[in-house]
Amino acid sequence: MKILILSSSEDIHAAHLKQSLIEKGITVEYLDTRLFPTKLKISWQPIIQTGCLTFPDGKKWDLADINKIFWRTFSGVNVPKSTNSYPNTIAINDSISLLRSFMRSKPEKWVNDWEAYQFHKEKPLQLSLANKIGVNIPATLVTNDAEEILNFYQSYSEVIFKPVYGGSHAQFLTKEHLEINRMNLALSISPVTIQEYIPGTNIRSYVIGEKVYSAEIRSSSLDFREDKQAKLIYLETPKDIKKQCLTITKAFGLKWTGIDWRLQPNGEYIFLEANFSPMFLHFEKQTGCPITQNLIELLTS
Structure with missing residues (x-):
């Protein structure tokens, strides 16, 4: 079994997941697009819709042999600058075009895929779709x-x-x-x-396949992401919210996500956003929820 992680060893979540997969006897490599086209080689054939990667150390992987690709962080391409701006623009466009074609050719292999990535960037549309499928939004x-x-x-x-x-x-x-x-x-x-402004408590729900884990985030900050002292307390996900989590994940084209809510004093959950590639190590450490194990199961199923 071969698994790619779209990221590099500089990302602690990618490094943790890679090591966890290796410990399970799985072959793993980083797909670090910053090395393309200077050191990483990509080939793709439109008729048979397959291709291969040649890593900087010379190893070659056929796309058909890759079981899953985990999207952690995407850094675009790294085209060397030239003195002539027009050829440089062409080089960037050509590199991005081949990379996107490679990434979009087998969407079933990705956790998560390019289309979900594009949709995630349109936050107003994300809110609109959430509301359309019956989820409360601000x-x-x-x-x-x-x-x-x-x-x-x-x-x-x-x-x-x-x-x-x-x-x-x-x-x-x-x-x-x-x-x-x-x-x-x-x-x-x-x-x-x-x-x-929605008064209440911050809630983060992780969805991995059909599994849902939630925690209350205790923080005095308006935006808990700026509070390094925030505490995460495991919360049993209500059945109706678990159903909404799974509905949101499917509607947004995701296979895994972190969903942010505000829980009002009256018990009503208000959807804020669904994260395309959420950080998870701190959540896992504080709550004991087996995020890593579930991700491994998702990537190896």
């Missing part, structure tokens, strides 16, 4: 129109804002943020996601 506005933000702000007691794509933590929206010149300048550069 009132949300995505815009670069200051007037729309002012109208939204006046409709709720507390409001937060965060990037549309991600990459930064949520913050409370204050009157200082709403100063018209400041808003117009910021919104001329980038749109923003505005949401009603």
Whole structure:
């Protein structure tokens, strides 16, 4: 059995998973796309829709012989810069095109695949689909129109804002943020996601195949990701929320994910987002949930 991990040894989650798989007697290699096209070689034949990888050390793997590919981190390609910008652009586009073709040719092998990766980047669509399948979401506005933000702000007691794509933590929206010149300048550069603030408790649910594990995240921070002292307390997942977790995972084209919720004081779960390739070691260590073992089972089934 051969398994690829899309990442490198620099990522502790990838390194942990690789070592765990090796201990099970499984052959594992990293697919580090930063080495393509300089050191990593990719070949692909459109008629028979297969190909091969040649690693920097000379080992060659046929795509047909690879059982599963675990998507941990994707770093694009690393094309050497040239003095002529036009050929450099062509080289980047050519490299990305072959890499994407290779990655998309066998979607059943991936955990998770390219299409799910693309969908994950469209956070507003993710929320819309969640709502469409019957999952509760916060009132949300995505815009670069200051007037729309002012109208939204006046409709709720507390409001937060965060990037549309991600990459930064949520913050409370204050009157200082709403100063018209400041808003117009910021919104001329980038749109923003505005949401009603949901009081309650942070919950993280992991879905691996048909398994679901949840934990309460005890943190005083608005965004628990910025709190290094946050505590994770195992929580038995309610049956209806487990069903929603599995429905979300399937609808988003995922095979595994980490879902973030806010649990309101009245017991209602509000969906925030589903993570395409979540970190899991801290969760596993604090809760005792067998995330690694379940991932191994998912990758070897």
